[in-house]
Amino acid sequence: MxxxxxxxxxxxxxxxxxxxxxxxxxxxxxxxxxxxxxxxxxxxxEFECYSYFKPKVKANASFSLILPPPNITGNLHLGHALTATVQDVIVRCKQMEGVECVWVPGIDHAGIATQVVVEKLLWNEKRQTRHDIGREHFQERIWKWKKEKAEMIERQLRQLGVSLDWSRQIFTMDSTQSSAVTKAFVQLFDLGLIYRADHLVNWSCCLQSAISDIEVDHVEIDGPTQIQVPTYEKPVEFGSLTYFAYKLCDSDEEIVVGTTRPETMLGDVAVAVNPRDDRYARYIGRHLWHPFRQQKIPIICDSFVDQDFGTGAVKITPAHDPTDFVVGQRHSLDNVQVIDEKGCLTSACGDLAGIRRFEARDVIVSRLEAARLLRGKQDHKMVVPICSRSKDVIEYMVKPQWFVRCSEMASEAVESVRTGRLRLEPKQFERVWFDWLENIRDWCVSRQLWWGHRIPAYSCRVRNSPETAFWIAAENASEALRKGSIALSSDDVEIEQDEDVLDTWFSSALLPFSSFGWPQQVDGHYPLNIMETGHDILFFWVARMVMLGTRLTGRLPFDKVLLHGIICDAQGRKMSKSLGNVVQPEDIIHGSTLENLEAGSKANHDAGILSFDEMTRAVQGQKKMFPSGIPECGTDALRFTLCSHNVKNHFINFxxxxxxxxxxxxxxxxxxxxxxxxxxxxxxxxxxxxxxxxxxxxxxxxxxxxxxxxxxxxxxxxxxxxxxxxxxxxxxxxxxxxxxxxxxxxxxxxxxxxxxxxxxxxxxxxxxxxxxxxxxxxxxxxxxxxxxxxxxxxxxxxxxLGFPQNLNWRDETLEEHVTNVLEVVVAIRRMKKLFGIAAKHQAEVYIVGDTSFYEPFTATIEDLTLSHKVILTSQVEQSAVKDAICDRVSTNTQIFIAVPSELRNAFEVDLSKAESKKTKLVKELEKMNKMISGDNYRVKAKPEAQQMHAKKITMLQEKLARITYMQTMSKK
Missing domain, CATH: 1.10.730.10 (Isoleucyl-tRNA Synthetase; Domain 1)
Structure with missing residues (x-):
């Protein structure tokens, strides 16, 4: 020292x-x-602040956790700062208790997000697509991007002062992680937990890939709304129901159905009604005529139909709707795909084949009208699924994909929480955990991308015998050939690896154990002591870590989960590019002028991270929120502020x-x-x-x-x-x-x-x-x-240098006494402030009543109130307090402050006019308070104006308090 x-x-x-x-x-x-x-x-x-508050490690005391790996798609945001800070607080507390801590940093390759960003960057720089330069060169460009962003992310984390174990840093596509991903896939495949099947997926026509549920934004609209869809010059309208009729094959009768997507009616394979709906009972089992495909489609009954909604009859399109897909499976209906991977109508649509899906809408409506089958249109509240990466409208599509069977593993995860072997904090997420896992669907893990872990699955067949083809999983091509030869009893086997890559969440789900040596020898830091992350990825990451960890290692990857909330702005709005209210941690740490904030947004646009519209909204939002820029606050103030909120709340207003x-x-x-x-x-x-x-x-x-x-x-x-x-x-x-x-x-x-x-x-x-x-x-x-x-x-x-141990100096009686003394101090300060009595006036203060209690604190009261002298007395002569102001702090204690002669004239108040003046002040104060309580006041009003308004409100309050005080004193 x-x-x-x-x-x-x-x-x-x-x-x-x-x-x-x-x-x-x-x-x-x-x-x-x-x-x-x-x-x-x-x-x-103090940039390197990892070892100072770190006493000697206790024997056999250890603690391990991993940092949820940030994506390599851009700068760290406040959500990352919150996660890193919360985990760092946990780690530092453990270290100060003498516990050895292993905290693993990492970076996620973020398949879809990274590919989208680099594709935008490639287009902005050279007006090229990934197809123009080929898969190999495109991957080289992404690896260059990864190197730049990984260095920046590490620099940002170090700036936050977090005590990560950088010697253990991982990347989800480095060689050791790739080996673990391959091993996990093969093991799960061999256990029968991974299979390939045709299934409905979230398909982005813009990306030409399936995407996970977390990458779909469900946008609610209330009535007709124009939505800009990539590659379309004009916005596309959503939010209305178009009604049209299907004619019965054996009569002139018809059944009217409604749809928000008229273009999908080309893939209708049935019409469903509720079995309890008497209006349609006589039609069940009969057939309707499809006017475009020139085919019969059946009328089926199913209890999922809401007979009170619309006409009570529902068109069934299993190939393009999640609910219809399940209904189709229940009733063994065909899947007629009428929209392809690029978003164009397929050959199943006859002469409409090749037309883009939303352009086909108007054509189909016109033909329905010409065939006298159109029955009207009405406004409709609905949810539009939007790809969070490309902003494309999601097309639900049946595709051959790889799936993980989840029901059995999900049941084990549910039981782990029910029995208390796995604890969720806050506890209310247990109910959400049960609801989701008890109704889980199989997990689609294949993505049609060029960036990610290539799926270690091979199509094997005897050469020139396509009918013998089947799928196997293997760690490499040699192993695939060996397995294929054994299975086919042939030495003339050819193999072809699947082109798809794995969902990013698959590799991330392995991190609790792959970070510590799996599939080789796992070191003693597994299982983790805690998993801390945002509640928004409870299912996409936490549940999958639990399921795969338990199945592949035989142990829960951790026994405790701490979930924090989502960072919002000061008005409670979720921070997003669309609102333009995103604040970067470095701008808070170092401070930033408005010009620099705008320059940062423009740089992100040039780098392909922000679209032009997102950049424009960001700049507009910055002008509203920070007209004078952001003052320098420093890392410690940022960390302290983040932790000053209850991180367990659903939302955290920053x-x-x-x-x-x-x-x-x-x-x-x-x-x-x-x-x-x-x-x-x-x-x-x-x-x-x-x-x-x-x-x-x-x-x-x-x-x-x-x-x-x-x-x-x-x-x-x-x-x-x-x-x-x-x-x-x-x-x-x-x-x-x-x-x-x-x-x-x-x-x-x-x-x-x-x-x-x-x-x-x-x-x-x-x-x-x-x-x-x-x-x-x-x-x-x-x-x-x-x-x-x-x-x-x-x-x-x-x-x-350790965390303080409990001290034995607590004296609650003394604390209560000082609390009472401080009430007197506050009263004296208030009186002196109201009437302008300063230290230079050397006014005497009388505390009158049962004053024995205050005797040990006389000097304290004098020091804290800047009083010349505090006099304790059981009673006071009237002559001594003739010109004093008075207040009562308890039933048996009064305070008198002698008024200096030069201030007495200022205290003369015409009480007959006091009430009218008070009424005027109250109205003015109410007006000011109403103004500052407006929804947009803090966003639109300049900081200088807010400060001026605050000062005026304080002045009005002081004037009111003074008049009220004088009125009260005049009645005593």
Whole structure:
């Protein structure tokens, strides 16, 4: 802690060594701490902040977890910052308890997202598609992108000050991970848990690939809405029901059905009615005539039909609708695919083949009208599935895909939670877990992409004998040939590997064990101690980790899951490109002008990350939210702000202004440390004597009691992952108890240094800061480390670097007494502020009534209220308080403040006019409050205007309080 020097002599007592070092360093200490907190300087000096608050590791104590790997598609956002910060707090707390922690960083290859971004970039740079340059060169371009983004992501994480084990860093497509992915697929295939089948998938015609459910945005629209679809010049209308008739084959009767997608009627294979619907009972089992395919289609009954919706009859298109697909399987109906992978009508559509799907809509409606089958159109509220990557309207399509059988593994995952072997926090997600896993569908894991893990499945057949073809899974081509030869009993076997790649979530689901050596020997850090991530990927990642981990390793990958909420802006809106309200962590950490914010959005557009429309919305949003830019807040303030919210809430509203306020809190701690070091510097070395708690002054014992409360609450709340409770306790202690109250009460003693009272203050100050900084360290590691290293050590004290243990200084009775004293302090401050009584007026304060309680705190009240003198008395002469103002703080205690003669005239109030003036002030205040409570006030009003309005409201409130006070006093 202290610098070594050649003058240091062996054999000197600890006391002498300390006295000499104190003298040597006393001047440099204050010089080391600048006049104010500057986050950029502190974070540059303490950039590597991983090993300071790290006591000796206890034997057999270990803790492991992995960071959910960010995608290599761009910069880290606030959601990533929240995840990394929460996990870092958990890790640092464990490290401070002497636990060895292994925290694995990683990066995800993000198949679809990365391919889309690089394709955009390729087009922006060279006006080329991936097909123009070929698969090999396209993959080379992505690997170049990966290198650039991986370096940037690591740099951003290091900037956040997180204590990741970088020696274990992984990438989901490096050689070891690829080996694990291949092994997992082969094992699951051999167990019969992976199969290939024709099934309905989410198909992006723009990407020409199946995509996962998480990559589909379900956009609700209420009535006719124009939606821009990629490759279409004009927007496409959604949000209406088109009604048309099917004629019965054996009569002139008809059944009318409604559809939001008229183009899909070409693939209708039946019409369904509810078996309880008397209107259609006589039609069940009969047939309708399809006017375009010139075929009969049956009328079936199925209870899924809502007989009260529309006409009560529903067209069934199994090849292009999820519900219809299930109905089709139930009734053994054919799948007639009428839209192909590119979004054009297929050969099954006759002369309409080749027309693009949404252009075909108008053609079909016109032909229905010409055939006198069109029966009208009405507005309709609906949900449109949109590809989150390409913004294309999803086409549900039956394709041959690879699937993982999930029902059995899902049942095991459900049972793990029911029996308590796996715990979800918050607990309310258990119900969601059960609902989803008990109704799970098989998982489509194949993607028609050029970027990802190539599926290790091979079509094998005897050469020139296509009828012998079948699929096997193998770790390589040689193994596939061997397996195929055995299965076909032939040495003349040819194989062909599937062109598709695996869903990114498949490789990510293996990370808890592939990160620690699987499929070879798994080291002792598996299973993980906890999985912490956002609740939005509970099923897409967490459930799949549990299912695959349990099946492939025989053990749960972790026994505890902590789920945090989704970051929203200050107005509670989810941060998104479409709203233009996304805030980057680095802009908060370093600060940014409005011009730089706009330049960043434009750079992301040039890089293919943002579309032109998204860039435009981002720039517009930045102008509204940050007309004066974003002030520098620093990493520690950002981390503290993120943890100041209940991370278990479904949504977390993030306000940059709150982050800046926490930067000011950092400065408050900084100044308290400077004050403490300065106080120690003023003390003669021999006056700093060993201190006993019972001999300390009353306010010393009070603040140490509050310190004990801080440690107790912090330990309990951190164990429950209630970080917001800990941060609130830290702020309450350091800001209010320590800085605003206790520190002010010590200044009197330091005017006469080298006394026992001053020495007691010094011991208390250093003890409080030493302990509080260690509680603060998991949240603000760089500030805590910087100040703790520079905080002077009281003689013969040893500096602990672990998390504080429970202290035995709690005195709740004393805390209650000080609370009562502070109520008096607040009352005196309020009265003095209302009437402009300052310290220079040297006004006397009388506390009248049962005053024995306040006797130990007279000096404290004087210090905290800047009063010339506080007089305690059971009663007061009227002559002494003739010109005083008065307030009552309890049933038996009053406060009188003598009014200086120069202020008396200012207190003359014409009470007859007071009420009318008060009414006017109330109306003006109501008007101001109504204005600032508007929905868009904080977004549209400039910061300067908001500050001016806040000052005016404060002034109005003070005027009202003064008139109300005078009216009250006149009635007494």
């Amino acid at each position: 202290w610098p070594l020097c050649s003058k240091y002599k062996v054999g000197q007592s600890l006391r002498v060594k300390y006295l000499w070092l104190t003298q040597l360093c006393s001047e440099s200490t204050r010089a080391d701490l600048n006049s104010g907190y500057k986050p950029s300087l502190v974070e540059a000096e 306000d940059v202004q709150e982050c800046y306020t926490n930067k000011l809190f950092c400065n408050k701690i900084w100044q308290a440390t400077r004050f403490t070091n300065s106080a120690m510097d003023k003390m003669a070395p021999d006056s700093l004597k060993p201190t006993k708690f019972d001999e300390l002054a009353v306010m010393d014992r009070w603040i140490l009691s509050r310190l004990s409360h801080l440690v107790q609450v912090s330990k309990e709340s951190l164990q429950m992952y209630d970080f917001h409770v800990t941060t609130a306790s830290i702020k309450d202690f350091l800001y209010f108890n320590f800085c605003d109250v206790y520190l002010e009460t010590t200044k009197r003693a330091f005017k006469l240094p080298n006394t026992d009272n001053a020495a007691g203050h010094c011991w208390t100050l250093t003890t409080c800061l030493d302990t509080a900084l260690r509680v603060l360290a998991p949240f603000m590691p760089r500030l805590a480390q910087h100040l703790h290293k520079k905080l002077q050590v009281y003689p013969e004290e040893t500096r602990d």
